[in-house]
Amino acid sequence: MNSTKFITRGNEVRRMPREIASQVNAVVLAAQNGHSACMKNAESLVGELDRLHEADSIDGDEWALAAFTVSSVLINFAGYRRNKRAAKLGTDIADRARLLAADTHLRRNLEYNAGNGRSCLHQLAHDREGLTADQYVAARLLDRDLLKEARALFFGVGYDASVASELRGMALCNLANLFDDSGRWVEAYQAYSDALEADPTNGNASGNAAYLLRRRISSGRGTLGHYAVVHDAFVRHSKAHRQRTVDLAGEQVAQNWDAVELLGGHGHAEHGGDVLDEYQQWIKDTVLPWLWRLTDLERIARGGTPP
8 A cells, every 4th residue: 555645736725724823743754653642642633633623624625634644644553553543543534534625636635545544454454374265255255345446546546537647546556566466467457557647657566566466477367478577577577666656655666676686577678468358458468568658758757758
């Protein structure tokens, strides 16, 4: 899961009223120091926001801006500390705030937080490492409504062309992760690809795409040589954008992608395929073009334009 980020709009950092900034800072500092007091501080802040809003001292966007920062902090805290209460509180605050936000950019950021919160709640409730395959399927069925809501939130943010490219890339990468976890690997591959179209520097998306293809290769299914050559292209892209992976998902995730070795797929960069075979045509039209598309995206990331 990509971490929740604090909000900016272009070069403009949105400001919150001074009377609530100190309370927001108290939540941030407590969470940064690993103290569960961040939750009590957040609850107190929400009460104060409600009081100010009812008195018309702040508008909906000002309420939502403070709530955005607090929900970001709580959801990140929940992931690091495996704290279900913090995840639930951060998600609830994001849900309230996105209904109040009139500013589209702010609302989309809150929807991203709300999706992250739902993903975090699912992960904390069901430790995949300790479950059998059947138990994990049962856990996903138990949380199917929660996960459906998370996918819808990430989809809405990721496929809104008016949203900042970094946020779109993060949302689509998280959407892909949810698809992948549910075994919907073709949809996951498309969402990882779309994440890179939105943000060509998202090394976490390319690392995840490589991992997805590597698992397909390990299963012995599909056109393995073609998967291998595209896998290697994603691996190289991820390593070239290591710092962005650190920024988006943390040092440990970057180290995971560092450790991935190339598979080799020489001679498999082209594939005509059987024109009557839909799967082979999908490989030709969707998978292999990423060998060249990644090169184009690299030019875009460096400020140039593709040929």
